[in-house]
Amino acid sequence: MARIRDPLWRTFVELRGNPRACVWTEPLWGLSMALVLPYASVFMLALGLHDQQIGFLATIAMISQVGFGLAGGIITDRLGRRVTTAWFDVVAWVIPCLLWAFAENFWFFLAASLVNGALQVTQNSWDCLMVEDAERGQITRIYSLVKVAADCSALFAPLAAVLVAQLGLEPAVRILYVNAAVVMTAKIIWLYLWSRETRQGRFRMAATRGQSVWRLLAGYRGALGLLLRSRGSVLALAVAALTAAVTLVNGTFWQVVTSQHLHVPDALLPFFPMVRSLLSAVFFFTLIPLLTTAVDLRRATLWGFGVHLAGQVTLVAIPAPDGAATGSTYAFLGLCLLLDSFGAGMLFMLSESLVALHVDEAERSRVMAIQRTCIMLAAAPFGWISGWLSGIDRTYPFMLTSVLLVVGLVLAAVSWVPTHPDGADTVPTSDPA
Numbered sequence: 001m002a003r004i005r006d007p008l009w010r011t012f013v014e015l016r017g018n019p020r021a022c023v024w025t026e027p028l029w030g031l032s033m034a035l036v037l038p039y040a041s042v043f044m045l046a047l048g049l050h051d052q053q054i055g056f057l058a059t060i061a062m063i064s065q066v067g068f069g070l071a072g073g074i075i076t077d078r079l080g081r082r083v084t085t086a087w088f089d090v091v092a093w094v095i096p097c098l099l100w101a102f103a104e105n106f107w108f109f110l111a112a113s114l115v116n117g118a119l120q121v122t123q124n125s126w127d128c129l130m131v132e133d134a135e136r137g138q139i140t141r142i143y144s145l146v147k148v149a150a151d152c153s154a155l156f157a158p159l160a161a162v163l164v165a166q167l168g169l170e171p172a173v174r175i176l177y178v179n180a181a182v183v184m185t186a187k188i189i190w191l192y193l194w195s196r197e198t199r200q201g202r203f204r205m206a207a208t209r210g211q212s213v214w215r216l217l218a219g220y221r222g223a224l225g226l227l228l229r230s231r232g233s234v235l236a237l238a239v240a241a242l243t244a245a246v247t248l249v250n251g252t253f254w255q256v257v258t259s260q261h262l263h264v265p266d267a268l269l270p271f272f273p274m275v276r277s278l279l280s281a282v283f284f285f286t287l288i289p290l291l292t293t294a295v296d297l298r299r300a301t302l303w304g305f306g307v308h309l310a311g312q313v314t315l316v317a318i319p320a321p322d323g324a325a326t327g328s329t330y331a332f333l334g335l336c337l338l339l340d341s342f343g344a345g346m347l348f349m350l351s352e353s354l355v356a357l358h359v360d361e362a363e364r365s366r367v368m369a370i371q372r373t374c375i376m377l378a379a380a381p382f383g384w385i386s387g388w389l390s391g392i393d394r395t396y397p398f399m400l401t402s403v404l405l406v407v408g409l410v411l412a413a414v415s416w417v418p419t420h421p422d423g424a425d426t427v428p429t430s431d432p433a
Contacts, residue, residue, distance in 0.1 A: 009285075011141040019142055021194040022130035025187055026149035032183035033093070034150070035160045036176035038270040040100075041256050043173045044109060051256070051394075053106055055387010057113050058252045062380035064117025066373050072124035073369030077204040081132070084125035086192040092119035093184045101177035120376065124369050127352075132198040140353040144288070147349050148281045157274035165267040232417040236354035237371050239301065241378035242408040243351040246308070246401045247344070248379050249386045253397045254315075258333070261394040262318060264325045272337060279341035288346060298416040301350050305412060308343025309405040311336050316395045316402070347408075 015023055044054050076084045092115070099112035130146075131139055163172040197205075258264045258272065291300040318332040382400070389396035 011138060012145055015142075015145075017133055018129050018195050018198060019131070019134045019138070021191055022126065023142065023145045023149060025191045025194070026146055027152060028183055028187040028190075029150055030152065030156045032180040032187065033097075034273075035156055035270070036100075036173060036180055037251070038157070038160070038255055038273050039164070039169065039173045039176070039266075041252055042259050042266060042269065043100075043169065045256070045260075046169050047103065047105065049106055049109070051253075051390040052384075052387045054252060054256070055384050055390065057106075057109050058248055058383025058387065059380050060110065060383075061113040061116055062248065062376050062383055064114045065120040065376040066117075066380065068117045069120035069124070069369055069373040069376055071369075072121040072372065073367075074208075075121055076125040076128060076201075076369070077208045080197045080205050081125045081129040081201040082192060082195050082197050085122050085129055085195075086188055088118050088122040088125065089184065089188045092116055092122050094181045094188075097177045097181035097184065101174050101181070120372050124372060127368065128201065129195060129198060132200045140349065143349050143352045144284050146352075147345055148284050150277070152277070152281055155274065155278070157270035160270045161267050164270075169266050232354075233367070233371070235411070235415060235417045236351070237374055238411055238415075239347075239354055239408065240351040240371070241375045242404050242411075243347045244375050244379040245382045246312075246404050247348075248382055249397050249401050250340075250344070252383060253386055253390050253394070256390060257315070257394045257398070261320055262325050262329050262333070263321055263323065264329075264333075272333065275334075276337045276341045276344075279338060280345035283342050283345055284349075287342070288349070291346070297350065297354070298412060300346060301412040301416075302409060304343050304346030304350055305405050305408040306343070307339050308347060309402055309409065311339030311343055312398045312402045312405060314339060316398045 012023070041054055044057075049057075075088070079087070096112040096116040099108055099115070103109055103112070131142060134142055160172070160176055163175065166172070167175070255269050255272075259266060259269060264272075288300075291303055314332060315336045318329060318336075321329055382404075386397035386400060389400060
């Protein structure tokens with residue numbers, strides 16, 4: 001059998017155990033949430049919500065994630081990575097999808113946002129399930145594969161576009177939310193049956209058995225000390241917080257500015273994330289491996305912040321057409337997608353990988369829970385702020401993200417900490433012959 005030369009493909013084929021279960025089930029995201037997310041904000045507008053309410057809901061969702069994120073480490077250690085992932089995926093996705101599907105006003109969306117915050121529990125447990133039994137040198141490639149799987153799921157976006165074109169925005173989005181609840185349920189069951197509890201998970205379950213919740217909460221003090229004493233973990237935390245804030249604003253208002261400011265028809269909205277995702281997948285198999293070398297993640301981080309910044313500035317600079325979107329509007333949006341697909345994809349992979357590479361392995365679940373809590377606290381205000389800015393001018397939220405990306409550039413340039421004590425970033429892009 002011929003040896004697969006591409007390191008990412010080789011990792012995908014050779015994955016075993018929990019990493020394979022987590023990566024190989026991830027494409028089901030494309031048949032569930034990825035179909036409906038491009039319409040989430042414009043669906044709210046169609047039901048009578050305004051920009052400030054949409055931004056407020058984004059902030060509430062982040063605050064809910066803070067609370068769940070803080071509890072996530074305790075829950076993950078107590079129940080185990082596998083069981084926690086299954087139960088809290090139901091709470092975080094299936095239940096909110098049903099609330100969104102039958103939403104009539106602001107209060108339905110508020111309830112769904114509060115419950116959806118449980119995603120931080122399952123994000124913690126899922127990360128632990130995926131990487132704890134993996135080889136350290138594979139971690140960045142595994143996160144790259146997760147991003148590629150999510151990107152390739154965008155191939156299903158035309159299904160949503162056809163549904164919206166045939167049925168109209170509101171009924172089509174309700175159907176898509178019901179579909180998301182069903183497909184996510186199938187994903188949850190499949191992952192649970194295919195995975196096994198990790199070695200560290202079994203150890204933490206035994207160590208926390210019989211301990212009170214208050215005693216477990218007190219253990220966060222030691223985990224916080226580990227985090228604060230590690231310059232690398234603090235840097236990873238800052239990179240992840242900036243990335244989360246930019247992602248929050250883009251996820252909430254990119255479709256709003258495209259639809260309401262640039263006058264792109266609703267039926268075309270899912271094609272933009274589809275193109276962005278496909279371009280991102282191409283970059284992960286071509287350019288990104290050349291930048292994430294075994295000795296220099298700093299360069300990759302600078303490229304991620306810089307290129308994403310260029311995409312955001314381009315979006316702000318697009319002239320608003322007097323009527324329907326023009327050919328030049330679509331050309332500029334195409335350039336935005338090209339830049340964002342590389343920059344955002346790079347930053348997603350790096351923000352997750354840097355956290356995983358710098359974390360203390362013996363306290364992974366609690367330290368990562370604290371990190372995620374801090375990330376959500378830092379990002380939460382930007383939902384409300386961007387909603388307020390969008391109410392003034394729909395390009396203003398992206399001026400805000402541009403400033404955040406400049407901060408990230410400066411931080412990576414002057415405060416970099418290698419992921420390995422010898423000064424090298426341990427992320428090999430190819431195996432020895």
